[in-house]
Amino acid sequence: MATNDIPGGDDRVGRRSGFSLWPAHRRNRVRTAVIGVVLVGYAWAAGATEPFSTISLVFVLIPGVILAAIAVAWPPQRIPPPEKLDTTGMFYWVIAVAALFEWEASAWKDDSLPWHPSLTDLINPLLGPHIVKSAAILLWIMVGWALVRR
Amino acid sequence: MSTRDITIVGFIIVIAAMFTLEFLARRPGSRIPTVGQWLGYLMRPRIGRVLVLLGWWWLGWHYFAR
Numbered sequence: 001m002a003t004n005d006i007p008g009g010d011d012r013v014g015r016r017s018g019f020s021l022w023p024a025h026r027r028n029r030v031r032t033a034v035i036g037v038v039l040v041g042y043a044w045a046a047g048a049t050e051p052f053s054t055i056s057l058v059f060v061l062i063p064g065v066i067l068a069a070i071a072v073a074w075p076p077q078r079i080p081p082p083e084k085l086d087t088t089g090m091f092y093w094v095i096a097v098a099a100l101f102e103w104e105a106s107a108w109k110d111d112s113l114p115w116h117p118s119l120t121d122l123i124n125p126l127l128g129p130h131i132v133k134s135a136a137i138l139l140w141i142m143v144g145w146a147l148v149r150r
Numbered sequence: 151m152s153t154r155d156i157t158i159v160g161f162i163i164v165i166a167a168m169f170t171l172e173f174l175a176r177r178p179g180s181r182i183p184t185v186g187q188w189l190g191y192l193m194r195p196r197i198g199r200v201l202v203l204l205g206w207w208w209l210g211w212h213y214f215a216r
Contacts, residue, residue: 081190
């Protein structure tokens with residue numbers, strides 16, 4: 001009897017016809033969701049640590065080591081950088097960044113917390129609530145990933 | 151207005167200027183690069199890549215571990 005053309009066992013329709021029964025975009029969505037849940041959990045745990053503690057340092061070291069390893073060993077597809085930048089357009093950024101550094105440096109140089117607080121002095125109290133600190137850590141990790149892709 | 155308030159307003163102005171630049175950069179045909187573009191440009195050589203990623207890590211250490 002000629003039964004070779006009957007699909008069965010591993011010879012499923014999806015594999016034979018060239019399309020997957022578990023489409024790539026669904027697989028990617030599941031993977032992204034899992035990574036998202038892990039990152040939120042990680043940020044929540046990291047946000048609960050005490051400043052100046054070893055465990056808080058470890059929580060900051062781990063993303064750095066993982067992203068460095070990914071960047072070196074398994075680099076993702078990178079977003080191509082521009083060949084050159086418009087000088088005038090870039091100059092606006094240089095002014096803004098220089099102004100920020102100058103404003104920050106003057107606070108640091110004068111050690112003048114009461115009347116000229118540094119950006120750190122202003123941001124640290126905002127990071128007090130657990131949820132805010134965790135959200136900031138999550139944002140920091142995502143920025144790190146965005147940089148690895150650049 | 152105290153000098154402390156002036157300092158805070160200064161930071162707000164500079165940071166708002168950066169957000170404005172990013173907004174302007176995202177308009178079609180803009181000559182201003184986005185943050186991603188100029189960081190990507192800085193990260194073309196390996197040393198630039200290492201320094202930018204170190205800067206990112208330092209920010210995390212500075213704000214979350216200290």
